[in-house]
Amino acid sequence: MLSFEEMIKEAQKAIEQVNNIIVEEMETNATECVGETQARTPVKTGNLRRSMTHDEVQKNGDTFKVNIGSALEYSEAVEDGHKQKVGQYVPAIKKRLVKPFIQGKHMIRDSVQLQQPKMIEDIKKRIEEEV
Template structure:
């Protein structure tokens, strides 16, 4: 493997490590913000990361069927929104940018 290919591989490893750190961070932030009645919604929030040759992605969410109703509310039933996923990202944009900057720096 050439030196150039070694550096590309190191960059991919940094990218994958960084996306995993961000995913864990956002998962924790979402859990802290999730409303709790039984704790089921909070416990169900998880993350998954995927990486290929050129990109890395993080998915943070839950498979609880009522989660969208909590996040967005239901106007027709007068149920107010109690966002927890979107604020976990939106209120931490600067921190996430710093994590990317730090994780990808040489």
């Protein structure tokens, strides 16, 4: 029979093991999600697609999170859409703008929504197998 202190140590060991599994699975799934995001990202020069990445998994209390996206200044406009001034001439495309709003591509949002259920299942499966 385990003493109370030994039970506490075993419980802490299990918690640490679960936390490690969560971090590992989130890292793996974030990498897969970046690949999916890159596949969904529209391409003109390829810079936006190549810039997609993820941060390290962060733990704050009982919450884990990982950010996926791009640091390029225009990535948010491609993701969420943007306003533009109708009639303005843009030398880069050699045209005048005709639409007041360009719809976003939502490549990050859609990729995360696809990956989240898989990530949750992967975490559950590993915890059941290893803990």
